[in-house]
Amino acid sequence: MYEPIRSKSVHSTMAGTSHDFPHRTREEELDIQLAGHLAALLAVTDELRAAAPTADLDAAAERLAEQVTRLRGGHAPARASVTTTGREPNAQALHRRAHTLAGRALVVAASRADTAAAILAAERMDAHTAALRPRELAPR
Template sequence: MYEPNRTKTATVHRMGRGRVDYPHRSRAEELDIQLAGHLSALLAVTDELGLEEPAERIAAQVARLRGAPPARNAGRSGEDAATLRRRAHELAARVLLVAASRADTAVAILAAEQMDAHTAALEPAGAH
């Protein structure tokens, strides 16, 4: 059964006033965190594919957003290259979406390039 709060400090009516005990982040900070997370996931797949140059460019953007270089592990999932390319394409699309929301042109361009590269790699030879 419902029993009302008996202390004045925990009432709903006091919320929004006084000292707040948890950190608040701005929308821009939240987008930075989200973008760095998507880029890190893309980096992991790119490393697994063995694509060194794109991986270095992605790692540089993660480092810029986080203020520290990303942890990298070239662990193998056992997935075939086509599956990894499709996953990388999906991750690059997420990166592009968040980069556009954040107005981060450099990351948006990098993501679009990665989407194009993975699409081209998935196309059968001679199909255009």
């Protein structure tokens, strides 16, 4: 009724038999995930720096770039050049997005027990919360 399988399965169910594809440890997967969240946070930080440059954002961008470089084994993150797109960026939306990304990075850093990245992510969450607070709490 059914034709028998003639080729070897690509999914090995027997432990220790398949060495055909790369395996990563949990720590390596968390490093990749944390580097991705921090790189995304760096991209949003660069957008905020282009819209309204401050010393705090400059310092944060440098610290984020250092952490991403460390997590990627010395490979520096890609940085967007500051260009004008013809429209005014929405700083509030960028701060909300940065806050969300910092929260994600904090969760992964805590899971990975990476104190430096966790502290940086928590500081960025606080900074973006403070940037959002005056406008969101103001009476309309």
